Amino acid sequence: MLHLATWWVLLLLPLPFIAVYLLPHAKPRAQSALRVPFFARLQALGGASRRGAESQGGWERVLASLIWILLIIALAGPEWLGKPVMIQQTGRNIMLAVDISGSMEIADMSLNNKTVNRLDMIKSVAGHFIDQREGDRLGLILFGTQAYLQTPLTFDRQTVHNMLNDATIGLAGQMTDIGDAIGLSVKRLMQYPAKSRVLVLLTDGAANIGSVDVIDAAKMAAAHGIQIYTIGIGSERAVVQTFWGPQYVNPSADLDEKTLNQIATLTKGQYFRAHDSQTLEQIYERINQLQPISSDKRIFRPMKVLYYWPLGFALLLSVVLFVKQMNFRFSSRKVASPLMDI
Helix, strand or coil: CEEEEEHHHHHHHHHHHHHHCCCCCCCCCCCCCCCCCCCHHHHHHHHHHHHHHHHHHHHHHHHHHHHHHHHHHCCCCEEEECCEEEECCCCCCEEEEEECCCHCCCEEECCCCCCCCHHHHHHHHHHHHHCCCCCEEEEEECCCEEEEEEEEEECCCCHHHHHHCCCCCCCCCCCHHHHHHHHHHHHHHCCCCCCHEEEEEEECCCCCCCCCCCHHHHHHHCCCEEEEEEEEEEECCCEEEEECCCEEEECCCCCCCHHHHHHHHHHHCCCEEEHHHHHHHHHHHHHHHHHHCCCCCCEEECCECCCCCHHHHHHHHHHHHHHHHHHHHHHHHHHHHHHCCC
């Protein structure tokens, strides 16, 4: 749709025509009569000159009028407004910190009636959570012996999902440094508004390495207004074949639930326990309820300015007018030269 940003400028269109109508015209000068024997020839040459001048004056008025109209249209700021586009308002800033230490390779989780390791289960369920968070910035930190930023906070959910799928067990080392993961998350999240900083931390063990104490890191996160939702991963019962036959063991014996609970409490978050894919899905649904997805949208209409078109045509016509005036002056001199020879 065509739109004029400053439509009121169009009121200036009749200004030169009003000025011509209101201002007094110049009075013709009185001329003395002079009888000459070659009057007929002089009259013929003068008539031709007057006709050329009248024709030239008409073209000049038309071109000048067009130039004025085009300049006014350009000043009015013509714009082309595209179709309305709905844009999701910025939501929360959510960092996912996923444990990829050696213990995540334990295959004690059930996914679609298949036994899978802990990381594969997280990839499946967390990937669905990522896809749901439309309008939020999402980031990904992977940690083991050390933590590293896999994906900075971004609106590109597909990239975060892909980078999670590319995560490999043991890539960051075999140990578990939860304090470093929280510290790196704080460093990245503190660049964004305090009311929307969230960390979802998934681990299957206890902090057994690192220079940053886990509780101190949690207190630092709380000081920067970051809510931490901790999720303990791992089954509580698994069957192991031994020399004396099948025996039940607890594969999550190393999970430090007490510390994970403390982290959540200090940061006004919540601790969850995921025994399988179904409970992890329920946990993510619960986080969606605690941190609802922003539903606010605003309408945006793409705009393209068009003032340069009338401005360009006005410039082109100005060049044409200048050339025609120069040609007329040159031709007038040619007409005047025979008169000089009489």
